[in-house]
Amino acid sequence: MIKNIFLYTCMVGLCLGFGRAEEEGEKLLQLKLGHPELADKTMSISADKIYSAESGSALSFEQMLQEMSSVRVVYVGESHNSLPMHQIQARIIRALFAQGQDLSIGLEMFTEERQSYLNQWSLGLLSEEEFVREAEWYIAWNFNYDYYADIFNASRDLNIPLYGLNAPRTLISKIRMRGWDALNEKEKILIPEPDLSHEGHRQLIRAVFADMDMPHQMKGAGLDKVFESLYRAQSAWDEIMAYNVVRALEWNERRMVVLAGAGHFWYNLGINRRLYEKKNWSYRTVICVVIPKGETAVTVSRGLADFVWGLPEEDKPAYPSIGLKFKKFDHLENLVLEQKPIDGVALDAGFEKGDVILTVDDRNFADINVLRIYLSKFGWGDQVRIKLLRNAQEKELKLEFEAPKEEKENQESSEVGQ
Numbered sequence: 183m184i185k186n187i188f189l190y191t192c193m194v195g196l197c198l199g200f201g202r203a204e205e206e207g208e209k210l211l212q213l214k215l216g217h218p219e220l221a222d223k224t225m226s227i228s229a230d231k232i233y234s235a236e237s238g239s240a241l242s243f244e245q246m247l248q249e250m251s252s253v254r255v256v257y258v259g260e261s262h263n264s265l266p267m268h269q270i271q272a273r274i275i276r277a278l279f280a281q282g283q284d285l286s287i288g289l290e291m292f293t294e295e296r297q298s299y300l301n302q303w304s305l306g307l308l309s310e311e312e313f314v315r316e317a318e319w320y321i322a323w324n325f326n327y328d329y330y331a332d333i334f335n336a337s338r339d340l341n342i343p344l345y346g347l348n349a350p351r352t353l354i355s356k357i358r359m360r361g362w363d364a365l366n367e368k369e370k371i372l373i374p375e376p377d378l379s380h381e382g383h384r385q386l387i388r389a390v391f392a393d394m395d396m397p398h399q400m401k402g403a404g405l406d407k408v409f410e411s412l413y414r415a416q417s418a419w420d421e422i423m424a425y426n427v428v429r430a431l432e433w434n435e436r437r438m439v440v441l442a443g444a445g446h447f448w449y450n451l452g453i454n455r456r457l458y459e460k461k462n463w464s465y466r467t468v469i470c471v472v473i474p475k476g477e478t479a480v481t482v483s484r485g486l487a488d489f490v491w492g493l494p495e496e497d498k499p500a501y502p503s504i505g506l507k508f509k510k511f512d513h514l515e516n517l518v519l520e521q522k523p524i525d526g527v528a529l530d531a532g533f534e535k536g537d538v539i540l541t542v543d544d545r546n547f548a549d550i551n552v553l554r555i556y557l558s559k560f561g562w563g564d565q566v567r568i569k570l571l572r573n574a575q576e577k578e579l580k581l582e583f584e585a586p587k588e589e590k591e592n593q594e595s596s597e598v599g600q
Contacts (some may be wrong), residue, residue: 216485259444292346320554
């Protein structure tokens with residue numbers, strides 16, 4: 183369930199993509215949107231196969247690459263916590279580079295503020311440890327770096343330049359709360375005014391919004407107002423990333439593979455549409471769809487993307503999500519929990535907003551990125567001891583890296599069925 187407005191914004195703006203069709207709602211896969219000649223048509227997607235929207239049938243990886251050979255931009259959507267999707271992104275990057283044309287990579291994960299570190303990485307000037315530390319990966323992004331290691335290794339191995347495409351979160355938040363006009367003149371230079379009038383895109387985001395299990399306090403007379411604020415934020419995200427792709431490609435004249443949450447590309451209505459309206463550059467979009475266990479195929483609209491890649495459902499994400507959000511105060515050396523956990527392995531571990539972190543496995547941490555790097559090294563089945571201060575009393579909690587309850591129940595049900 184969506185706990186609060188902030189989490190819902192993350193679900194829309196940082197969209198995890200079409201994970202399990204049964205969770206996201208198969209109706210979202212079957213909207214009559216996208217290319218007008220395909221919007222009313224569907225195709226059946228099976229695991230480990232790629233499908234062409236144009237033909238409605240399966241094709242090989244090599245055939246897909248051939249159809250991409252002359253386009254300027256390739257969009258590859260992702261669920262941020264899906265390792266197979268990131269491996270597909272890396273595979274496409276390496277294959278496009280092998281076509282013998284200059285290539286660049288655009289990243290939702292970074293803003294322009296950290297561009298110098300992306301430059302150093304692609305030139306081979308930083309080790310992986312140095313890059314994660316100096317670029318402050320876990321400040322810029324919330325997901326385990328190892329999900330993206332194949333992509334960054336491809337960039338460094340092949341000397342492919344990287345570009346941060348995102349906008350500072352504070353600006354997106356300001357637009358969500360008060361609108362684009364609330365930005366000052368310098369901020370408006372960073373984020374062009376987003377178009378909010380495209381009916382197809384509004385219909386898509388409204389469908390995502392309606393499919394969410396909204397808490398009681400977000401329902402009622404103010405629901406439309408909530409939607410409009412979230413739609414402003416989503417549109418601003420898409421607008422700034424499209425704008426930054428234009429800036430990068432006008433400067434380097436390369437092709438670009440753009441990597442972002444699949445929701446930014448669904449039905450070719452997000453970043454891809456906005457960029458095409460600006461520059462009329464040719465493009466292709468690849469979206470992955472997960473086939474739930476027990477099902478052989480999922481039906482999707484042929485307007486969803488140019489290519490749809492079926493993936494078998496994972497038992498659980500490759501790397502645990504921690505679920506702890508830390509905050510740093512200037513007058514306090516220790517880190518503080520910014521909010522009570524709403525997901526991840528910390529969800530039911532007893533943590534509360536305002537807890538002061540004293541030690542983690544008897545180690546002191548005064549830097550959020552350094553602590554997140556430490557926690558990222560633990561896998562399923564591991565355990566971490568955290569000492570904290572709450573209401574002037576010292577407590578020790580155990581952070582156990584166990585699969586979420588729902589996933590454990592699904593696994594147990596499967597075993598019973600066998």
